[in-house]
Structures are given as structure tokens and as C-alpha cells.
Amino acid sequence: MAQQANHALPEGFQLDEYRIEHQLSLGGFSIVYLATDPQGKFVAIKEYLPNSLALRGEGEIKPLISEDHMPTFRYGMKCFFEEGRALARLSHPNVIRVLNFFRANDTVYMVMEYEQGRTLQEFIQKNRPLITENFIRNVFTKLLNGLREVHSHKLLHLDLKPSNIYMRNDYTPVLIDFGAARQTLVSDTPMLKPMYTPGFASPELYCQRELLGPWSDIYSVGASMYACLAASAPQAADGRQEKDKLVPAMVRWEGKYSDQLLETIDWCMCLNHFYRPQSVFALQKVLTEKVIKPEILKKTWLDQVVGKFKRKIEAK
Incomplete structure (x- = not known):
């Protein structure tokens, strides 16, 4: 049909x-x-x-x-x-x-x-000057409160993206349109085309669905924050696995937003799920902290990623 x-x-x-x-x-x-x-x-x-x-x-x-x-x-x-x-x-x-x-x-x-307002997708397209660091921290910290509740009930969202984050008129975010049923349907019935959203779906949604967990939604949160800054979706995870062309947030917006926020976005968007925040609580803790501790920075894989990317640019 x-x-x-x-x-x-x-x-x-x-x-x-x-x-x-x-x-x-x-x-x-x-x-x-x-x-x-x-x-x-x-x-x-x-x-x-x-x-x-x-x-x-x-x-x-x-x-x-x-x-x-x-x-x-x-x-x-x-x-x-x-x-x-x-x-x-x-x-x-x-x-x-x-x-x-x-x-x-x-x-x-x-x-x-029925909620009054508009999606975050519509909001970021029409209100670019309002997308400040404080705006992103406030919106996503509140959103993560909701996602934490979802995960505490052993549920995953699996379709988190700016068009599935609804902004009430008072700017509080609401998680809408869960993709869990769609994903279950797709994984058990190969005849249906997958319904994930390129740019926001985690790598494990494309393959290795047995690895799905809270970290999969966290990848989508990172991608949504990245999209807020870029005003467009980041490179799709399957494409990144073949040839990663995504400019790390730390490189793309260096000096425009705090290093801590940019590092957090890159941390969430790591292709290997082991290297992402493993829980919403871990991510919230970082988003609400004013400054990230230097000893944590030294251990992070982001220093290597950013350094490698900069060397590649200098070589050209």
C-alpha cells in the first residue's frame, strides 16, 4: 500500500x-x-x-x-x-x-x-534574540524535571526534539508526543519504516536497539540544545557514525556561550552511549551548576575532540 x-x-x-x-x-x-x-x-x-x-x-x-x-x-x-x-x-x-x-x-x-502556546521549534525560529544561555538553561532544566519523571516510570520518550517540546505562554516547557509506541512497533515489525527524526535520534535507535536507555533521550536533549543555538538540526547520528562532520559546540560557539554549557551539549551528543550522562539527574546537576570543576574537565573526552578538530582546521 x-x-x-x-x-x-x-x-x-x-x-x-x-x-x-x-x-x-x-x-x-x-x-x-x-x-x-x-x-x-x-x-x-x-x-x-x-x-x-x-x-x-x-x-x-x-x-x-x-x-x-x-x-x-x-x-x-x-x-x-x-x-x-x-x-x-x-x-x-x-x-x-x-x-x-x-x-x-x-x-x-x-x-x-490542551496546552496554549507553541512548540520550541516555532519559538526558536521566530525569537532568535531570546535564545540566550539563561533561556536554554531554564527551559531544559525544567524539561529535564519532566523527563526524570518519565524515566522513573521505566518509560523512554524516544522522539525528543524541539517540535515535541511545547512552550506554554509563560515559557514553561512540556514534553509532548512520545515515540515509544512507534519505536516498539518498528523494532518488532521490520516492514514498517523507522520513524525517528534525523539529527535528534540517538545512534542506538538506528541499530542496536537493545542499548536504548535514559542516555538515548539524553542524546536527543543535547541535540535539541544544539539546534536551539544553530536554528537547525545537527547532523544525523547515522551519518556521524560514518563520517562525523558535526562541529562540536565548544568549537562552533566558542566565546559566545559559557564553556560549561557548550561542553555539556557535546557531552550529551557523544556517539558512544557510555560517554554520555547516564541519567537525567547527572545532566541536571551540570546544567544548574555555575562553574564546572577543573578536575572534571581534565578527564573529559571533549578536550581531545575539540583539540583534534582544531588541528584539522589548522592543517587546512
Whole structure:
């Protein structure tokens, strides 16, 4: 089945106890709607509808799924449902709140709180002067509070990037759109194309998925901080493994931001997962420290990386 865009449910459609207002976003894995609950309060509803497995035409309600794709579709639906159940147990100001999840129209739905604001991706593109060191430290320290809560429940985000970090109008960040169900679906069913985001996905997402852990999300945090400074995604990890062309943050922004912040970004983005911060707490500790201790600096692999890069430039 050729991949194509699915049609959203029509405006005004009554979905369980919710009324669909309009479509908010359409991706390869799901459709997100703005809806109202029985009290008239806005909610966001995510519909499981991978366009590589299911097709819904205009004016239709139930998706069309071929017999060949049905087992994979059902397995993905189960993963999505279980993810909704796990997220519903989380209650943290920096993690999107899942209010409900249910089956309908031969698929499943996740109901979440509707947040006012914009994504960090939109924010950094439109507000370059506001992307100061203090801004990055404040946003990511708060975001890591949420990620720490996620990891404490034995969950991984696996799709952390600026477009999945939502900035409320008061500038507090919220983690949205978890990729765990997608990744589970992909790893168990090779027929589906991987759905990681180049530039932000850790090296172990491309291969060696058995190595996935908190450090995988931490790579994505580092890549997101790098993207905030660069206003674009860094080189993809698979490309870096073949030929690493990524200019270390310590080299690219030397003198513009503190060495400590730049070293922290490079530390998170190390290709070998053993050399990254192993926990959110370890990363938070460094992000909230004013100055990194000199003895830690001497031991870091970053001195070698930066020196090697500078020698390469001088040789040219």
C-alpha cells in the first residue's frame, strides 16, 4: 500500500463523549484533533492511524486495513493503548497530561490536556534574540524535571526534539508526543519504516536497539540544545557514525556561550552511549551548576575532540 495522507474525522463529529472541533496536526503515525469535552473544555485527542498500514478516505469514519497489514496494525494499536495507560499514570507539570484513552472506529484514541502556546521549534525560529544561555538553561532544566519523571516510570520518550517540546505562554516547557509506541512497533515489525527524526535520534535507535536507555533521550536533549543555538538540526547520528562532520559546540560557539554549557551539549551528543550522562539527574546537576570543576574537565573526552578538530582546521 503506497503511503498517503489519511483524511481526518469531520468537524463536529461526536467521538465517544467528545466533539471534534478541527484537526491540529497530521503525521505518518497519527492525527491530532482539537476537541471539547462534555463540560465544554478544550482537549487534544490523538488518533492512532499509521498511513503505511491504514487508509481512511474522505467522508469515511473507519480506516481501511488490508488483511496483510491487520496483525501489524493491531500490534501497534496495543502498543499505543499501553503507552496511553502508562502516560495516564504520570502527573507532572512538564509532561503532557493524558486524561483518557479509549477504542472506537476500529482504532484507539488518547485524550490529552490542551496546552496554549507553541512548540520550541516555532519559538526558536521566530525569537532568535531570546535564545540566550539563561533561556536554554531554564527551559531544559525544567524539561529535564519532566523527563526524570518519565524515566522513573521505566518509560523512554524516544522522539525528543524541539517540535515535541511545547512552550506554554509563560515559557514553561512540556514534553509532548512520545515515540515509544512507534519505536516498539518498528523494532518488532521490520516492514514498517523507522520513524525517528534525523539529527535528534540517538545512534542506538538506528541499530542496536537493545542499548536504548535514559542516555538515548539524553542524546536527543543535547541535540535539541544544539539546534536551539544553530536554528537547525545537527547532523544525523547515522551519518556521524560514518563520517562525523558535526562541529562540536565548544568549537562552533566558542566565546559566545559559557564553556560549561557548550561542553555539556557535546557531552550529551557523544556517539558512544557510555560517554554520555547516564541519567537525567547527572545532566541536571551540570546544567544548574555555575562553574564546572577543573578536575572534571581534565578527564573529559571533549578536550581531545575539540583539540583534534582544531588541528584539522589548522592543517587546512
